[in-house]
Amino acid sequence: MIRGPRPFLSPSRSSRTPEEVVDNYLRERLVERDDAAAKLLRCQAPSVAPMDACVAGILDREKRFGFTIDSTWAGRRTSTGSAVQADLTRTVSERLTEHEAFGLADENGRKVCAAATPG
Incomplete structure (x- = not known):
């Protein structure tokens, strides 16, 4: 992976759309x-436990089974200026898509x- 400064993290990009964030x-x-x-x-006091669990699950499966899991997302929809929904897809040899919702401030x-x- 390429490491180094990524321009989208720059403070000057503070007017990004919710979808971009x-x-x-x-x-x-x-x-x-x-x-x-x-x-x-992320916010100063985020509530992102489901995303933390998703990442931990990916890392655990990769370690236990010795393969890489690729993640993609699509279908970003803005409900309001402070909420975005996205469908996350993890791919190994089969495809699994889950619907996620994100709150922004x-x-x-x-x-x-x-x-x-969302349930």
Whole structure:
């Protein structure tokens, strides 16, 4: 993976759309696997336990079974300026898609504050 400064984490990009914030957050968590960069895109007191569990599950399966799990997302829809929904897909030899919802707040720029699996 390429490491180094990624322009979308720059403070000058604070006017990003909610969809861009979630897209960047998911890229850091699921593709780059850079928790420090993902934290820059989260609120000060986030409620993202479902996303933490998702990442932990991916890492656990990769370690136990010796394969890489690729993650993609699509269908980002903004319900309001402070909520985005995305379908996360993890691929190994089969495809699994889960629907996720993300809450955002403006804390010196938009940040992800919550992640949930809608029931």
